Amino acid sequence: xxxxxxxxxxxxxxxTAAIRLAESGIGCALLDDNAQAGGQIYRAGAAPKDLxxxxxxxxxxxxxxxxxxALIDFRPQHEVVxxxxxxxxxxRGPDGNIATFAPRHLVLATGAIEVSVPVSGxxxxxxxxxxxxQILLKAAGMVPDRPAVLGGAGPLLYLVAAQLAAAGVPLAAxxxxxxxxxxxxxxxxxxxxxxxxQGMRYALELKRRGVAVLRxxxxxxxxxxxxGRSVVAAPLDGDWRPRGEARRRIAAEIVALGFGLRPNTxxxxxxGCAHDHDPRRGGWFARRSADCExxxxxxxxxxxxxxxxxxxxxxxxxxxxxxxxxxRTGKADGGLAAQAERARRALAPLESFRAAxxxxxxxxxxxxxxAAPETIICRCEDVxxxxxxxxxxxxxxxxxxxxxxxxxxxxxxxxxxCAPALQHLIARxxxxxxxxxxxxxxxxxxRPVPAAxxxxxxxxxDEAAR
Amino acid sequence: MRMVHPTFRRxxxxxxxxEVFIDGAPYALPEGxxxxxxxxxQGMITMMRSPKADxxxxxxxxxxxxxxxxxxxxxxxxxRTCRATVRSGMRIDLAR
Numbered sequence: 215x216x217x218x219x220x221x222x223x224x225x226x227x228x229x230t231a232a233i234r235l236a237e238s239g240i241g242c243a244l245l246d247d248n249a250q251a252g253g254q255i256y257r258a259g260a261a262p263k264d265l266x267x268x269x270x271x272x273x274x275x276x277x278x279x280x281x282x283x284a285l286i287d288f289r290p291q292h293e294v295v296x297x298x299x300x301x302x303x304x305x306r307g308p309d310g311n312i313a314t315f316a317p318r319h320l321v322l323a324t325g326a327i328e329v330s331v332p333v334s335g336x337x338x339x340x341x342x343x344x345x346x347x348q349i350l351l352k353a354a355g356m357v358p359d360r361p362a363v364l365g366g367a368g369p370l371l372y373l374v375a376a377q378l379a380a381a382g383v384p385l386a387a388x389x390x391x392x393x394x395x396x397x398x399x400x401x402x403x404x405x406x407x408x409x410x411x412q413g414m415r416y417a418l419e420l421k422r423r424g425v426a427v428l429r430x431x432x433x434x435x436x437x438x439x440x441x442g443r444s445v446v447a448a449p450l451d452g453d454w455r456p457r458g459e460a461r462r463r464i465a466a467e468i469v470a471l472g473f474g475l476r477p478n479t480x481x482x483x484x485x486g487c488a489h490d491h492d493p494r495r496g497g498w499f500a501r502r503s504a505d506c507e508x509x510x511x512x513x514x515x516x517x518x519x520x521x522x523x524x525x526x527x528x529x530x531x532x533x534x535x536x537x538x539x540x541x542r543t544g545k546a547d548g549g550l551a552a553q554a555e556r557a558r559r560a561l562a563p564l565e566s567f568r569a570a571x572x573x574x575x576x577x578x579x580x581x582x583x584x585a586a587p588e589t590i591i592c593r594c595e596d597v598x599x600x601x602x603x604x605x606x607x608x609x610x611x612x613x614x615x616x617x618x619x620x621x622x623x624x625x626x627x628x629x630x631x632c633a634p635a636l637q638h639l640i641a642r643x644x645x646x647x648x649x650x651x652x653x654x655x656x657x658x659x660x661r662p663v664p665a666a667x668x669x670x671x672x673x674x675x676d677e678a679a680r
Numbered sequence: 681m682r683m684v685h686p687t688f689r690r691x692x693x694x695x696x697x698x699e700v701f702i703d704g705a706p707y708a709l710p711e712g713x714x715x716x717x718x719x720x721x722q723g724m725i726t727m728m729r730s731p732k733a734d735x736x737x738x739x740x741x742x743x744x745x746x747x748x749x750x751x752x753x754x755x756x757x758x759x760r761t762c763r764a765t766v767r768s769g770m771r772i773d774l775a776r
Contacts, residue, residue, distance in 0.1 A: 247744060249765065254743060260692035291763075293744075327745060337748075339725040339738030340687065346742035349762075353742075354717035355692030381691055467687055593740075593748060596732035625731075626747035626758060631740075661744075662758055 217243045217287070219539055220303070220317035222294055222481065225253020226525045227517030228323030229275045230532025231539075236282035238540050238547040243287040243315065244279070245305055250290060251276050253325055254345060255525045260355030266376045266419055267412070268352075269525075289313070295659035296674035299486040299510050304674050306663055312670035319512055319539055322482060323532070326475035326496065326518035328370075329634050331581050332599070334589045335436030336471065340443065344472030348374045357381045360467035363445050365389035365433040368474040368575040369413060376416035379423045386466045388420060388427045389447050391454050391473070391581060395574040402570025405563040409526065432456060434584040436469055443467050448584075455580030473577045476634065477519045483656040484678075485510050491649035494572040495521030497634070498653050505538045506531055514538070522572075527564045530557035579648075582638040591639070592632045594625020602636070606643040616640060626662060629654055686723040698768035709766045716742060716749045716761040719772075727751050727761060728775045736776065751775070 219235065221228045224246035232244045244251075250258040256272025263270075279286055291308035301320045305313050328345045335341065342350075344366055350356045351374075361384045364375050375388045395403070403410040420427060428447055434456045435446040444465045448456035475496050479489060482500040487508040489498045499521035506514045516535045517528035537554030540547050585591060587600035597620045605619040616622060622636055623629030629636065633654045641648045658678050659671055697708035702724070709718040716739045719727065726736040727749045739749035742762045752773040753759040761772070 247763070260690075262691055328741065337730065337735060337737060339727075339736050341740065343741045343746075346740055349742040350688065350717055350720070351691075353714050354721070355690055355694075356688040356717055356721060357691060358687060359689040360687045590730075590733070593730070593737070593746065596730050596735075626750070627745060631746045664756060 217241075217315055217317045218543060219243070219319045219321070220245065220301075220315050221321040221323060222246075222303070223253065223323035223325060223517070224248070224251035224279070224288070224290075225323060225325050225517060225528065226255060226271075226275070227325075227528035227532045228253075228321065229279060230529050231321055231323065231516060231536045232286045232288075233275070233278045233282060234533050234536030234550060234553065235539060236285040238536070238545060238550050239285070240540060240543060240545055241285040241287070243289060243317070245289045245292040245294065247293040248290060251279050251288065254349070257349060257352040259353035261352045262355070262381070265351075265380050266416060267373045268377075271529075293661050294481060295661050295663055296671055296678070297481050297484045298674065298677065299513075301485075301512055302674070304659075304671050306661065306667060310664050310667055312663070312667045314670070319514070319542065321514045321516060321535055321539075322500075322519055323515070323517045323528070324478045324481055324519050326522055327478050327630060329473045329476050329496075329577060330631055331366075331432075331471065331473050332585045332589050332591050332632065332635050333434050333436065333471075334586050337590050337593050338436060338439055340439065340468055341436055342468070342470040344370050344374045344470050347468075347470040348377065351377060351381070357383050358468040360384070360441070361386045361465060362468040362470065363387050363389065363433065363464055363466035364470050365445075365447075366472040366474070367391040367577065368472070369571065370472055370474075372413060372416040372420070374470065375425065376419040379420055379425050385420075385425045387447070387464050388425055389431050389433055390427060390429045391432045391450055391578075392575040393430050395570075399570045399574045402573070403567050405566035405570075406526070409567055432581060432584060433469065433471060434461075435586070441467055443469070445469055451580065452578075453580035454578035455583050473581065474575065475518060475522050477521060479519065479653070480656045480660050482508060482513070482515060482519065483653060484658065484660070485513050487513060487515075489653055492521065493648070494569060494576055495523075497648065506535045507538070523564065523568055527561065527568070530560045530564070533557040579638055579642075582635055585635065591635050592620075592622040592625060592629070594627050594631075595621040597622040599639075602639050603643075606640065623654065628657065628660065686721055687725065688720050690721065698766065700766060700768070700770040700772060702772045703774060711766055711768065713766050714742075714762060715753075715764040715766055715770075715772070718766050719761060724774070726774070726776045
């Protein structure tokens with residue numbers, strides 16, 4: 215199927231781009247792996263509207279997409295499983311069949327992945343990512359009915375904690391790796407006073423409900439299961455390395471951990487786009503021009519895939535890329551150009567806000583030392599820290615050699631979950647910075663496809679292998 | 681079947697329930713709900729076993745990324761229960 219414009223991802227960035235294009239009379243196909251638009255941040259479903267941080271703009275985006283259905287060919291439950299630099303892409307639909315597209319302009323708005331830090335017991339059922347626990351709330355209106363511990367760092371920790379506390383969930387503790395933000399950091403965040411106030415409201419909600427917040431600590435082990443479960447919290451040094459003394463045990467049946475977000479670069483890697491590394495943007499991200507175009511002409515990235523920037527920047531970039539595409543397709547629109555100009559002016563304060571946020575809560579590498587020798591690093595293949603360390607001691611410094619020796623990152627998830635931990639362990643052993651490491655390889659198909667669908671996909675895989 | 685006390689509660693009114701079969705036994709789950717959520721609400725937190733250590737595993741990221749919530753759905757193996765929605769007559773086989 216040939217469409218002039220295809221957008222992958224219907225979160226704030228992708229959905230906004232589609233809507234702005236439609237407002238200028240320009241059509242597109244909009245693909246998303248979920249059943250409804252909104253991405254993770256505006257995920258639709260059953261969350262009570264009166265909880266903190268439930269943003270009405272998600273509903274507005276979905277209503278607007280429906281309003282413009284004559285121009286926006288929305289394809290829910292479509293996962294992109296292969297992509298080439300000439301913009302041909304293969305997506306698996308809800309029936310398991312493969313749909314192919316070859317657009318002139320491709321916008322990738324595939325968002326972010328939560329960063330996990332492996333600790334003993336993190337593979338046990340009942341241990342979630344922060345985002346995972348929040349998805350249960352948003353999509354199914356479900357909250358823990360048992361004492362829970364939330365841990366990690368960054369805004370999502372406080373958002374999820376405030377939401378669960380407001381819903382009456384017994385929170386045994388919130389365990390934050392970061393200290394209180396400094397005055398300089400608060401001043402930086404004040405470049406967007408509305409966002410700073412939002413974060414303070416979450417912290418106040420926890421205080422008001424008497425939730426214990428443990429700062430400069432992290433969960434370093436999860437023991438037992440069910441009602442007998444408890445976590446071990448350790449104080450951290452400045453690099454977030456767990457210290458030996460003053461550890462404490464906290465009972466909790468449900469545990470959720472998350473250490474911030476990293477850009478989802480699967481598709482930009484498949485397309486051969488150049489990437490840059492910046493820990494303050496969540497690690498590797500696609501390099502872009504001011505028009506959000508990657509180094510592969512005709513392929514654009516908006517939102518967190520271009521470096522973690524948050525929902526507000528994603529919304530702004532959706533408008534910016536729509537204006538760029540309107541001009542490229544000869545349908546420039548004065549109204550859209552003015553909107554894009556306003557969106558561009560919003561970027562600088564957001565950049566200052568984000569820099570201060572990252573300076574406060576951005577992941578410090580010492581936290582990966584929380585993994586004990588027997589701790590599983592790769593959940594798919596049961597590869598333990600000791601297996602990784604032994605393979606590295608044998609001189610396998612590259613991810614590929616490590617993968618072949620241990621099978622770490624070679625399971626069904628293709629290393630999506632363990633990549634940050636593996637990259638850190640390799641970089642540390644090799645004595646290099648994470649930015650000097652090669653990006654972890656992405657292979658097609660990016661998700662398992664049924665044998666019947668493989669026939670449709672085989673040209674893509676053959677070409678990639680050549 | 682071993683009964684486990686549910687560790688989650690619902691804040692919102694759920695959809696009408698339809699009959700599905702879990703490991704061959706009939707259950708009534710809310711139609712259209714994310715399958716992983718519906719199973720968790722039933723107290724089923726373990727969906728599969730890990731390949732080497734044979735440890736229990738269950739939903740973790742709930743966004744299609746981690747593959748720890750997979751089950752055999754209508755005869756197709758390794759399907760993510762967080763990407764599937766509850767349909768009438770669905771057959772779910774968990775490898776617990």
